[in-house]
Amino acid sequence: MPQHVLFDADDVIQFTPGGWVAAIEPHVGARVDEFISGLGPIEAPSMIGAGEFLPALGERLVEFGSASTAATLHADAWCRIAVDEASLAVVQSVRRSGLGAHLGTNQGSDRAAYMRSVLKYDDHFDESFYSCEVGFAKPDPQFFVRIAEQLMAEPQSILFIDDRQENVDSACSVGLRGIHWFREDGHDILREALHEHGVVLAPALRG
Numbered sequence: 001m002p003q004h005v006l007f008d009a010d011d012v013i014q015f016t017p018g019g020w021v022a023a024i025e026p027h028v029g030a031r032v033d034e035f036i037s038g039l040g041p042i043e044a045p046s047m048i049g050a051g052e053f054l055p056a057l058g059e060r061l062v063e064f065g066s067a068s069t070a071a072t073l074h075a076d077a078w079c080r081i082a083v084d085e086a087s088l089a090v091v092q093s094v095r096r097s098g099l100g101a102h103l104g105t106n107q108g109s110d111r112a113a114y115m116r117s118v119l120k121y122d123d124h125f126d127e128s129f130y131s132c133e134v135g136f137a138k139p140d141p142q143f144f145v146r147i148a149e150q151l152m153a154e155p156q157s158i159l160f161i162d163d164r165q166e167n168v169d170s171a172c173s174v175g176l177r178g179i180h181w182f183r184e185d186g187h188d189i190l191r192e193a194l195h196e197h198g199v200v201l202a203p204a205l206r207g
Helices: 019-037 039-047 053-063 070-078 085-096 109-117 141-151 165-173 187-196
Strands: 004-007 100-105 127-130 158-162 177-180
Touching: 004 085, 019 039, 019 053, 019 070, 039 053, 053 070, 053 109, 070 109, 085 100, 085 187, 100 141, 109 127, 127 141, 141 158, 141 165, 158 165, 165 177, 177 187
Parallel strands: 004 100, 004 158, 100 127, 158 177
Antiparallel strands: none
């Protein structure tokens, strides 16, 4: 039986209402797909704490002739987050069952700060691991190695849940257990998968 359950954030615990295209399109217009396709390389350094994202985002906005500022776009898109309350209920049940429930997510420092201060994730999880603080980003196996070290836990005692198979495969490659799950799969599927791994969920607290 696992002693810790590590949850991804995006599309597991939270989501962007309407999607990223709808959030970014008002700022860059018809070239939104082109704009989004080039974000990976400029955001990557911030994901591992090796650079700031907003200045690079501002430069890209200028390249696209946008009058928006990086701060405005970041607020409208990266901080346009809805928390899936059913997912948080599962987190609560994991904690009430006596297991550690942790957040393990790829985030730049600005979005991580928003998730900590506004969404109050530190109140919902025993530990929160943001890639910008860990120094490695999924699917790098070192992301999971470092988390196991910080938890002072054997890798096989950690069950990881993520919506991307490549991340689950990476976690399993260094000894963690894994569940590939997307919030739209439904929470009954998640509870069943947790049960298959030996996690006996405690009843969620009622209002």
